Amino acid sequence: MLKVLENDATFGLPERAFDPERPPRVLLCGVFGPYGVDDAFGRKENIMELFHNQVTKVQGVASMRFQHRSFGLYFIAANILAPTTVLDFPTRKQFIRELSKGYDAVGISFIASNFAKAREMARLVRKHLPKARIVLGGHGAAVEGVEELIECDAVARGEGIRWMRAWLGERVDRPIHHPNIVSAENKHILGVPTPGRTGLIVTGIGCVNGCRFCATSHNFGKRYIPFLKTGRDVFEAACRASDEFGCTDFFVMDENFLKDRKRAMELIDEMERAGRYFNFAIFSSAETITAFGMDELVRLGVFWLWLGVESRFETYTKNRGVDMRALIDGLQSRGIVVLASGILFHEEHTPQNIEEDIDYVISLEPCFTQFMQFTPMPVTELYQDLKRKGLIDFSIPYEEWHGQKRLVWKHPHFTPRQTEEFLHMAFQKEFDVLGSGVMRMTRTHLRGLAAFDSLPDTECFRSRRRALEARARELRLLVPAMARFAHNQTERDLVDALAKSFDRRFGPMTASERALSAGGLALAMKYALRVKLFGDRFQPATHRQEYRQSLWSEAATTLAHWTQAIRARAHAQVFALPSRTET
Ligand code: B12
Ligand code: SF4
Structure with a gap:
């Protein structure tokens, strides 16, 4: 009961x-x-x-x-x-x-x-x-x-x-209590392990926007439940994880982090006061990004952003009146990697018009694209609606309710097989036209450096610039591997242009960079062989x-949080010097 x-x-x-x-x-x-x-x-x-x-x-x-x-x-x-x-x-x-x-x-x-x-x-x-x-x-x-x-x-x-x-x-x-957790493990790009650790921050769960297909919004009653209520809470959680893992990058698990503008602005203040700058990968919707402001995002240290573009055929309130092209270009011109998410098989989609939507998402030229099938996850409005219309195919086992193969409901215009084919085509076309995501991400970080010429010369922006440059230089080491594994002429040309842009900005690679890069290429070749011989599945470790x-240990944790908060404030007073760098 x-x-x-x-x-x-x-x-x-x-x-x-x-x-x-x-x-x-x-x-x-x-x-x-x-x-x-x-x-x-x-x-x-x-x-x-x-x-x-x-x-x-x-x-x-x-x-x-x-x-x-x-x-x-x-x-x-x-x-x-x-x-x-x-x-x-x-x-x-x-x-x-x-x-x-x-x-x-x-x-x-x-x-x-x-x-x-x-x-x-x-x-x-x-x-x-x-x-x-x-x-x-x-x-x-x-x-x-x-x-x-x-x-x-x-x-x-x-x-x-x-x-x-x-x-x-x-x-x-x-x-x-927000525990210290590492966000991602077994990280590798082109077979090369990526250095450093990324922390996880869960500022809250749920989302108030209630888009009709969205499981994470409906699962929490279309409400937002904050775990970290203020910018100071977020900053202190980041400090604790950073002290334990030595990380300055964080993946923020929050469906719409910028929705609480006040908390995000407070976080900027905390970082600036302490002279301790963290970088964040976030999810946010178009309307909140627009309201937050591009330069503020740079100040906040956002280097990666997941954005729901969804579809041109159904305009969700969050995207109404937003110029997606300008938004994505504005973000990427500031070095922020955008992952655009598109939804296929809305009710209005037909085999004749769906490619228009796929092309639209590709034309926005995000660094990464997710294509997901319009799937009626239990608890969503979409589920209720399609169920009422008798359109959900309940003979399909739940193992197949993942949105990445065949649609689980009877679409008026597509056969199940077509839903599989169009989904695959979308991913393939995106790759063929734009090249690999890692190449686009590298190009975006490099491109973003130019934006700092017109930003105020503050310690915060200087720190953000250094972080971006470090990212671009690190990824540059993978350019020879990108060239070696470019899958078509378009990608070969794009990688070539990228290599030239690096030479123009940083000059030729140093001897040690060339050695590291050769090592990267060797690892990429080894990885390619592994994939060829044994397939591409990796199982996570147990x-x-x-x-x-006990109540005692919980009291001790609270005390440790207070100590941390006091240290962070003391740190702010002692170290808020113009030359300090954390990134
Ligand atoms: C991280 C993540 C993953 C990770 C998996 C991590 C893992 N080890 O399972 C990866 C990237 C691998 C992944 C893959 C997939 N995922 Co996923 N994923 C997420 C994501 C982004 C975050 C989940 C999270 O950690 N949230 C933070 C924690 C704190 O919240 P929480 O998990 O909701 O937990 C809270 C409550 O749910 C509850 N709770 C959770 N577990 C338990 C257990 C008990 C006993 C109790 C009492 C309470 C409880 O208490 C927690 C605190 O309040 C969510 C979207 C989201 N923002 O939530 C999607 C999400 C969970 N994934 C989803 C899906 C569909 C998938 C995939 C099928 C791929 C796909 N098509 O998207 C695959 C399946 C992989 C697999 N084999 O299981 C759906 C699930 C939909 C549904 N209704 O079932 C979600 C909601 C995304 C979405 N919007 O559709 N995913
Ligand atoms: S804005 Fe994003 S997280 Fe919020 S309801 Fe819509 S799809 Fe879900």
Whole structure:
């Protein structure tokens, strides 16, 4: 029986399910691997990588490769007092072995396309740990009737930290602690490992815009639930992660980071006051970027931005009145890499007009493009609408609800096979016309340096310029590998032009740069051979992490946060000198 409490919980909070005298032992799991292979539980399209899954997947050796953990698990574990183990990317066998250690509660985090894996895991829990309670969470919890389809004792819909606290019988309204987490692992471009670490910041989940197809907005009731409420909170979380990992770059997991303009402006102030400059990769919608201002984005340290262009055939409120071409060009002229996301198979699309939309997205010349099928994910308005019209093909198993092969609903103008063919054509055309994403990203960073000539000569902008130059110089080392693996004449010409632009700006490569570059080329060739012989799948390593928190350790964490805040402020006073560089 769900009881709605007065707080941020989107779908209500559960009653306490455990004895207050005996804190339960909790296991929190992501679904088991292998991932991205055709087997009884998954499909080859469900690759556990962002770019190789849905952005650069046809770009062969040039595809950007990196993996992300199942972040939600770590956020929950870091915010509950019950002794908890996180098991991320286990094999089925490892999961069974973990169960043998004995737990009172097992939480399974999954998305719709991992439905069969979650169901199998729940079956295994019942078999090996019959007394344990099972809770299902994550976007998969939105699957209609999931409580009947998968063995479980509870389903956590929406935000999970407060939900879990309530279920375990802990105080729900304690502040949320942002754990230090690395954003991406096993990062490599053209087979060359990318140096340095990138931190993860989750400023909040959900989005108020409520675009009708959007799972992340609807999953949280079209609301935004902040984890870090002020610019100072964000800055301090970045400082903590930077102190631990030595990183200055952060991936901000927030569907629309700039929507809270005040918080972003405060973050700029904090960085400028402290003379400690971090760089951010963000997601934001066109209307918020426009309102925020281009030069402010540079000040904020944004170097990469995911933008929903969607389609010319359906104008979402967020894109209304926005000149996309000018917006993307304005961002990229300032060195900011844009990933434009386009949606294929809107109701208005036909085999005759869909190429117009594909060409439109390509003509914007973003550094990267995601093409995603218009997929009615459970809980969205689109799902309700297509279901009402009887158009969703429920005979298609959830493993195939990923938007990267065939449409899961009956489109009036396309056969399922055509949806597969047009999607592939879109990715291929984008690659053929614009060349590899890594080449475009390199060109954009280099191009952005010129923008600083007209920006004020402040310490902040000087720091941003140095960071951009370092990025461009680093990527320059890969230009010979880009040339070697250019897949058509257009790309060969573009790489050649890029090499010449570098020579013009920085002069010829030094001997050590040439040596590093030759090393990069050798690694790229080795990687190409690996892909040819063994295929391009990489499985993420299994991670197991134990959390033993008590009210004391939570108090200690809060104290550490305060100390950090005081240090950051002291640092601001001592080090806010014009020559300081952090980037
Ligand atoms: C990182 C990410 C990935 C990573 C995967 C990381 C991983 N280890 O699983 C990569 C890039 C590999 C990936 C791939 C895919 N992804 Co993805 N991904 C995301 C992304 C961008 C962020 C998720 C995240 O970490 N958020 C931050 C954390 C803190 O929030 P959270 O996960 O929502 O967790 C909170 C609650 O959901 C809840 N919760 C979560 N788990 C649990 C568990 C329990 C027990 C409880 C109580 C609560 C709970 O509590 C948390 C705190 O409040 C989301 C979009 C988004 N912005 O959320 C899409 C998203 C989750 N992905 C999605 C999809 C469809 C995919 C793909 C199929 C590809 C595709 N077509 O997009 C593949 C499948 C790969 C695979 N084999 O599983 C969809 C899921 C839709 C759905 N309804 O199921 C999303 C929502 C994107 C979208 N808008 O459509 N993805
Ligand atoms: S703006 Fe983006 S995140 Fe927000 S609802 Fe629309 S698609 Fe979803």
